[in-house]
Amino acid sequence: xxxxWRLVPGQALxxxxxxxxxxxxxxxxxxxxxLSGDAMDLLLALRDGDVDPAELAAPELADLLxxxxxxxxxxxC
Numbered sequence: 001x002x003x004x005w006r007l008v009p010g011q012a013l014x015x016x017x018x019x020x021x022x023x024x025x026x027x028x029x030x031x032x033x034x035l036s037g038d039a040m041d042l043l044l045a046l047r048d049g050d051v052d053p054a055e056l057a058a059p060e061l062a063d064l065l066x067x068x069x070x071x072x073x074x075x076x077c
């Protein structure tokens with residue numbers, strides 16, 4: 001069974017992008033991150049509730065989810 005994930009509560013996802021690179025300001029920690037298009041797409045999908053928990057169990061997403069969790073942008077719920 002897949003762990004459901006969510007944005008860390010209070011995260012506004014302030015971002016700007018070009019090509020396949022995105023700069024995201026973590027308004028909770030004050031850090032700025034350079035993210036891939038895939039990472040930003042996943043964060044926006046989590047924000048909008050457009051991700052099925054089964055999709056989050058895909059092995060190719062494991063590293064991306066772990067990276068976003070380490071940046072304190074998402075958390076398991």
